[in-house]
Every structure is written in C-alpha cells, then in structure tokens.
Amino acid sequence: MFKKYITFLVVCMALTFDMRAQDTMDSIAVKQTKYEFTPHVDLGPIGGLMWNQYNITPLYTHHNFYEGYILGYNLGASFLWQPKKWIGLRSDLTLISKAHAFSYAGISGNTVYDWYFQLPIMADFCWKIKQFRIHTDVGLFFGCFATSFHLGEFNSLANNGDDAWFDYSYLEFDRQSIKRFEMGYAATLGVSYYISEHFRILAEGALFYGLSDTYNASPVSPNPAYNTTFGFSLGAYWAL
Amino acid sequence: MKKISFTALTCLLLLLTACRKDVEEMIYNENYTTYEQQFKSIWSGVNSVYVHWSADTVDWDARYRRLLPQFQSLDMIVNDTSLPDSLRSIPYETFAALYTELFQGMIDHHMEIEIKNLKPAPGDSTTKFSYFPGLIEVINRDYLHGLSEMLVYNLTMYLLELEGHVTELEYKKGRDTEVIVGLIDGKYAYMKLSDYNLSTSPNDDAARTAYEHWLEMCFRPTTQGIILDNRGNLGGNSKDMELVISPFLDQDMVLGYSRTKNGPGRYDYTPWATHSILKAQQTRPDIPYVVLADIWSGSMGELTTAAVKALPQGYFIGERTYGAFGAALTIYNTNTYESLTVGELGGTGKNHHINTTTYQYKFADEGILEGIGITPDQEVLYTDYRNQLDAAINYLNSVSKEH
Missing domain, CATH: 3.90.226.10 (2-enoyl-CoA Hydratase; Chain A, domain 1)
Incomplete structure (x- = not known):
C-alpha cells in the first residue's frame, strides 16, 4: 500500500513538472531580469535523526524481528548545483545508521546499527517565496556499508558454571551477514530560510526506501531484508 | 534546449520497484505438507540456529543444491496418479539415506535428529528417522570400546x-x-x-x-x-x-x-x-x-x-x-x-x-x-x-x- 502512494506522488510530480518545463522555457526570456537568478552551487553540512524499519521475513519461526522503527542518525555534507531557478541537482555524502532489533533464545535487547556511507543523487525542485525556499527532491540513493554497532546482552556460562547475563557493545567492520552495497529511492521535502543572500538554513524530512536486499543470506536460500528509513534533518548551505 | 521527459524518467524509476522481492513468498515454517517443504524448513532452521558454522567444514549450501532435486522427486512419486496407491509412498531406506547425507559429518556432538517420513511405505517398521552425527563419528574411531556401566x-x-x-x-x-x-x-x-x-x-x-x-x-x-x-x-x-x-x-x-x-x-x-x-x-x-x-x-x-x-x-x-x-x-x-x-x-x-x-x-x-x-x-x-x-x-x- 505504501509503495502505491509513493508511486502516485512521484507520477503526479513528474506530470506537473513536465508541463511546467514548457511554460518556464517560454517565459524565461521575459522574467529572468525580474528575479535576477544566477546559476550557483550550494554546499553545507546536514544532519539529523532517522527512524529505520527493517523488512525481513525470518526463515525460522523462533526468530523475532522488531517491526517498528528504530532511531538512528545521519550526518554529512550536502551539495546542490542549481542551473535553473526551479531545478537543480543535489547530492549528499553522509554517514547514516539504519537499525534493527532481533530477539532470540538467550539474548535480550539485541539491536544492530548498520552504518552506511550514503550518496543520494536527486533532482531538486524548488520554489522561492520571499526569503523562504521550499524544495522537494526525488532520486536514488546508493549506500556502502561501513560498520555495524551491536548492543545487547546474552546469557552464557560464567563463573563456576553459573550462567549470567553479559552486556555487549561492539563494532563489527567485517560483518558477513550484510551486503556491502545498498540502493533505493530517495525523496525529501523541506524548507530553507535565507539568512543572507548566500547563506540559508534548512529543515527537511527525508525518505530512503531501500530496493536492494541488504541481508547476505545463503546463496541457495535468500532471506531478503530491506531498510525503509524516515528522517528529519537540519542543515545549512553556503552559495559558492 | 532539449526538453527533459520527466515522465519517461519516472517510468524508469518505477521499474525499479520490481527489485523488492515479495517477502511473503519466502516464508518457510514447520507447517509443511510436502517433502520439499520439509527439507527446506529443516535446512533453513539449522542454517540459522546452528552455532558451530565457524568451525564446521560441512558445505551446507552444496548439500542443499544436491539434495533439493531429490526431495522434489519424492513429491513427484507421491503425487503421481498413474501409480497405484501402494506405490505412492517413500520407503524408509530412501528417506533415511537422504537425511543421512544431509547431516553426516556435522561436528555438533550433542546433535540429535528425528524426522518423520510424511508418506511411509506400507510395511515400513518405522516412520521416524533418527540420527546422531556425533555418535556416528565416535563409533567409527579405531579405539572404540563399550560404554561401561x-x-x-x-x-x-x-x-x-x-x-x-x-x-x-x-x-x-x-x-x-x-x-x-x-x-x-x-x-x-x-x-x-x-x-x-x-x-x-x-x-x-x-x-x-x-x-x-x-x-x-x-x-x-x-x-x-x-x-x-x-x-x-x-x-x-x-x-x-x-x-x-x-x-x-x-x-x-x-x-x-x-x-x-x-x-x-x-x-x-x-x-x-x-x-x-x-x-x-x-x-x-x-x-x-x-x-x-x-x-x-x-x-x-x-x-x-x-x-x-x-x-x-x-x-x-x-x-x-x-x-x-x-x-x-x-x-x-x-x-x-x-x-x-x-x-x-x-x-x-x-x-x-x-x-x-x-x-x-x-x-x-x-x-x-x-x-x-x-x-x-x-x-x-x-x-x-x-x-x-x-x-x-x-x-x-x-x-x-x-x-
């Protein structure tokens, strides 16, 4: 159902801009001097909170994956090339965590934060109203696995054969059960405020809808898993 | 200036939605009715829970590839309506041989396996396959002797x-x-x-x-x-x-x-x-x-x-x-x-x-x-x-x- 809404939204936007492109082409010669727009490049930091849902069907009925959204983070830099008043090309390079929780016999509170270097490449559509700039971006993202961070506790042999609960927290750079690369849809919706002509601050909501299977299960028995990540970010842009 | 067709670009992006596999098709569980389903359920359960994979040299994927067609052929026999009912069954020896091949050599020496033959042949003295990989390895050691009370x-x-x-x-x-x-x-x-x-x-x-x-x-x-x-x-x-x-x-x-x-x-x-x-x-x-x-x-x-x-x-x-x-x-x-x-x-x-x-x-x-x-x-x-x-x-x- 969620996929259908996204598809509908994207189609509507595409058709809208399909028509708008022609109008803009016709009027740009008359209007350009009024808005005094010049092509430019914006660069700045961006970061925020991300909530990730892990969509997986466990092959073994005793495995329990948490079906809700788990908090993670996103931090990096954003780049925007705006050749036209209303359209540009945006790309970010961020470190983003996409978490999931899993319970099993003998472990508790087990949460895995998978950190990716993520590169969304999106078309940026914007409207400038006085000192505000409303934008929506649509495109794809590409991710490269960096590390996993594990948190939890497990029950095991301790002193003199008593069993005890052991806390754990550790990084795992070579996690074999995850694929190195991820890709999917990326979309944002946000607003900026111009502090000055060349500097603005940004707030936006983002969606990263994974299309590639992230779980490195057995080659003969796939166990696909997908990340769906919502987030809220703050940023700043300097026009270069 | 060349006009960019956003509709065409959108259609291309939409094609990518086919990349997410329908996960509802991938569920294996214990409520199976065929030999193939039973094999997949057992194989995937052990695949996930077995704790000795880091030390075990058994090629679990290779055994899946080799044995899956054989379990599928058992289902073909059972579902073959041209055969008389008495032959639409699987003898214990055939059933046991396949699961022996699946589990032999596994290093967990506590491991105990019991699997029920879904369509036993008439006259089979047992419908249950029992196997202990660790015990099989031990009794083949050259210094084997009896267990003393x-x-x-x-x-x-x-x-x-x-x-x-x-x-x-x-x-x-x-x-x-x-x-x-x-x-x-x-x-x-x-x-x-x-x-x-x-x-x-x-x-x-x-x-x-x-x-x-x-x-x-x-x-x-x-x-x-x-x-x-x-x-x-x-x-x-x-x-x-x-x-x-x-x-x-x-x-x-x-x-x-x-x-x-x-x-x-x-x-x-x-x-x-x-x-x-x-x-x-x-x-x-x-x-x-x-x-x-x-x-x-x-x-x-x-x-x-x-x-x-x-x-x-x-x-x-x-x-x-x-x-x-x-x-x-x-x-x-x-x-x-x-x-x-x-x-x-x-x-x-x-x-x-x-x-x-x-x-x-x-x-x-x-x-x-x-x-x-x-x-x-x-x-x-x-x-x-x-x-x-x-x-x-x-x-x-x-x-x-x-x-």
Whole structure:
C-alpha cells in the first residue's frame, strides 16, 4: 500500500513538472531580469535523526524481528548545483545508521546499527517565496556499508558454571551477514530560510526506501531484508 | 534546449520497484505438507540456529543444491496418479539415506535428529528417522570400546579392596548421581561419578555425602594424590565444576569462552563470554591430580577433564574424549535447561525435531575442540577393566617418588 502512494506522488510530480518545463522555457526570456537568478552551487553540512524499519521475513519461526522503527542518525555534507531557478541537482555524502532489533533464545535487547556511507543523487525542485525556499527532491540513493554497532546482552556460562547475563557493545567492520552495497529511492521535502543572500538554513524530512536486499543470506536460500528509513534533518548551505 | 521527459524518467524509476522481492513468498515454517517443504524448513532452521558454522567444514549450501532435486522427486512419486496407491509412498531406506547425507559429518556432538517420513511405505517398521552425527563419528574411531556401566567400576574397586589396595570404599546412589569413592594404597583419593549432577542434589543426598567424604580424603596430609575417574561420564550440570576443580586451584582460572548467536545469519555471533573457575575458600593446589577419561567421556565429563589437565599439577591419562562441548543453557524466558530445538516431533503435529546446542565453546589454550575432544597427556587405550586405573596409580607413584 505504501509503495502505491509513493508511486502516485512521484507520477503526479513528474506530470506537473513536465508541463511546467514548457511554460518556464517560454517565459524565461521575459522574467529572468525580474528575479535576477544566477546559476550557483550550494554546499553545507546536514544532519539529523532517522527512524529505520527493517523488512525481513525470518526463515525460522523462533526468530523475532522488531517491526517498528528504530532511531538512528545521519550526518554529512550536502551539495546542490542549481542551473535553473526551479531545478537543480543535489547530492549528499553522509554517514547514516539504519537499525534493527532481533530477539532470540538467550539474548535480550539485541539491536544492530548498520552504518552506511550514503550518496543520494536527486533532482531538486524548488520554489522561492520571499526569503523562504521550499524544495522537494526525488532520486536514488546508493549506500556502502561501513560498520555495524551491536548492543545487547546474552546469557552464557560464567563463573563456576553459573550462567549470567553479559552486556555487549561492539563494532563489527567485517560483518558477513550484510551486503556491502545498498540502493533505493530517495525523496525529501523541506524548507530553507535565507539568512543572507548566500547563506540559508534548512529543515527537511527525508525518505530512503531501500530496493536492494541488504541481508547476505545463503546463496541457495535468500532471506531478503530491506531498510525503509524516515528522517528529519537540519542543515545549512553556503552559495559558492 | 532539449526538453527533459520527466515522465519517461519516472517510468524508469518505477521499474525499479520490481527489485523488492515479495517477502511473503519466502516464508518457510514447520507447517509443511510436502517433502520439499520439509527439507527446506529443516535446512533453513539449522542454517540459522546452528552455532558451530565457524568451525564446521560441512558445505551446507552444496548439500542443499544436491539434495533439493531429490526431495522434489519424492513429491513427484507421491503425487503421481498413474501409480497405484501402494506405490505412492517413500520407503524408509530412501528417506533415511537422504537425511543421512544431509547431516553426516556435522561436528555438533550433542546433535540429535528425528524426522518423520510424511508418506511411509506400507510395511515400513518405522516412520521416524533418527540420527546422531556425533555418535556416528565416535563409533567409527579405531579405539572404540563399550560404554561401561557404574557396576564395572564398582566391581573393579571391590576387587582392589579384596586385594588390599583399597580402603574406605563407598558406593552411593543419590537422587541424580551415583558415586564411588575409595582410598587407594592408603594415599590416593579416588572418585568416580556416573554423571555431573551433584550440585543440583540436596545437601543430604547420599551421593553428595560420598563426595564430601572424597573431598575430606583429598585434604588429609597423608593423601598424596587424587584420581578423578571421568570414564563413561556423559556430562551434566556445569556448576559441578566448582566441586571437583575449585578446591584445587591456587588462583582463579579462565578455562575457556562461550558464545551464542545474536542474529539469523550463520556467523552472527555474540562476543565470547569468559568462563572462569574460581578458587574455593579452602584449597590444596599442590596435590598431584590425575583424571581418567575415555572415548565415552562427554560434555561435562570432558570439560572437567580439560580443567584438570589445565591445572599445573594436573595430568590426563586415557583416550581422546567424545568431543561434545557445546553448552545448552537456560533459554530466555523459559527458565529451563534445554538445547534449542528446531521444530518438534509428534504430539503437536509437527514432523521434525532437531536438538542442537545453543552455545559454542572455546578453550583458553586449545581453541575450539568440538567434534575432536581432549587429547590425553598419556594415552592409555582401554584393554581391560583396570589397565587405565593402573596407569594412573603408576603415574602417581612416580610423582610421589620425585617429591
């Protein structure tokens, strides 16, 4: 159902801009001097909170994956090339965590934060109203696995054969059960405020809808898993 | 200026939605009706829960590829309407051969497999396939001999008592454990346990009382050595370690490490948790300590053997042990000591039960020995009811002379 809404939204936007492109082409010669727009490049930091849902069907009925959204983070830099008043090309390079929780016999509170270097490449559509700039971006993202961070506790042999609960927290750079690369849809919706002509601050909501299977299960028995990540970010842009 | 077709670009992006597989199609569970489904359910369950993948050399994927078509052909036979009803079944031999091929060589020496034949042939004497990969490996060792009952050890000590070598001989049968204790040649404290379940016995348990007698002998100034007989001891409660090791430590000892799975992947392991044995309040670390163990010393029977061997004054005489070190601990929320089961057989209507350990164990000095066992300091293969015990006594005699 969620996929259908996204598809509908994207189609509507595409058709809208399909028509708008022609109008803009016709009027740009008359209007350009009024808005005094010049092509430019914006660069700045961006970061925020991300909530990730892990969509997986466990092959073994005793495995329990948490079906809700788990908090993670996103931090990096954003780049925007705006050749036209209303359209540009945006790309970010961020470190983003996409978490999931899993319970099993003998472990508790087990949460895995998978950190990716993520590169969304999106078309940026914007409207400038006085000192505000409303934008929506649509495109794809590409991710490269960096590390996993594990948190939890497990029950095991301790002193003199008593069993005890052991806390754990550790990084795992070579996690074999995850694929190195991820890709999917990326979309944002946000607003900026111009502090000055060349500097603005940004707030936006983002969606990263994974299309590639992230779980490195057995080659003969796939166990696909997908990340769906919502987030809220703050940023700043300097026009270069 | 060339007009960009956003509609075309959008259609291209929409094509990418086909990349997410419909996960509802990928569920395997225990409610199967065909041989193919049964095989996939069993294969994927073991694939996820088996804790020894980091050490096991079995190519689980290759076995899937090789055996899946064969299980599919079983379904074709069962569903072939051109055959008479009596032939639309699978003989036990065929069924057993396939699952033997699936599980043979797996190193978990606690593993127990029971699988029900869904369409048994008329006249089959059994519909249930049972298989123990660890036991199959052990009985093929060239030094295999029979598993002796406690009666044999009891008679051995009784004969030694008649010869005048043993005093204070005791045989006690407790609630969970049988114990034989005795003093050999007036100076070596001997104890044989049927299994390691003393710590769960009540304090006034007869076996517990016999153990206390042995411990008292160990602390006598006139006692010059200890013999712990782990032969034929197939294991028990890990807490018993403090009864037979802690009183003989001069400092706390790290025996090994254990870990379990924290994810569905083969290699999703927790970190290693340290397994230590703490020294008791009253200790006697200087007394020579010999442990006897054989091919039938398994689980706690060989963990305690390894602990004695690791002591500075410890010495292991006998045979390479069974090789079953995977632990089975309290399952979260059920508060029972049981291995993790992949499915259940019978009663509930499900058709397979696979018992496998939940923890992998690694020794501090020798690493992972699952399926291998502990090798003795002095190999003495079983030839008769007393050759190994004589070797232990001779060793202690030689050590006593040195001191």
